[in-house]
Amino acid sequence: MKIALIAHDRKKDDLVQFATAYQDILAQHDLYATGTTGSRIQEATGLTITRFxxxxxxxxxxxxxxxxxxxxxxxxxxxxxxxxxPHEPDVTALVRLCDVYHIPLATNMGTAEILLKGLQKGLVDWRLNAERRQ
Known part of the structure; x- marks a missing residue:
């Protein structure tokens, strides 16, 4: 699965903590992140991340x-x-795209833990066939 990791400045520490706690699960997937967030997670975990x-x-x-x-x-x-x-329109557009294309989205640590545990149990495997539905 391809997973994006993004965090606003005041939430970067939380996402780094989350990625550290779940690095064994995240390591099994292709990870993508925005610039500084990706750097911080890579430094803390050693995970391979494609950075934008x-x-x-x-x-x-x-x-x-x-x-x-x-x-x-x-x-x-x-x-x-x-x-x-300052880039709130971009943030809103990203959230909207997740809704339009049925992409599971977590905006806080509580929801992120539930999604990641669901991913681990195979509850998001329907995404593996998503390209066939288009």
Whole structure:
């Protein structure tokens, strides 16, 4: 499965902690991340991550493009709901694309844990045949 890892500045530590706790599961999948988030996770875990630009510089849109092309299976986007983001339209577009293309999306650690445990149990295997549905 292809999994995107994204976090706003104040949530990067949370996502690094999450990736560290679940690195054995994440290591079994293709990981993608926006710039700084990807660097931080790689440094903390040693996981192989394809890194895109920083979110405000187009990284959110690069991941959105993968979603629109049915080339992403799950998104972990730890959002900061208490801080205004200058690239909020990009964030909104990414969340909308997940809804349009039925991509499982976690915006906080609680939901992320449930999705990852579901992934581990095979509950998201329907994504493996997603390209056949298009």
């Amino acid at each position: 630009r920083s979110g405000p510089l187009g990284g959110d849109q690069q991941i959105g493009s993968m979603i629109a092309n049915n080339d992403m299976d799950m998104v972990f986007f730890f959002r900061d709901p208490l801080t205004a983001q």
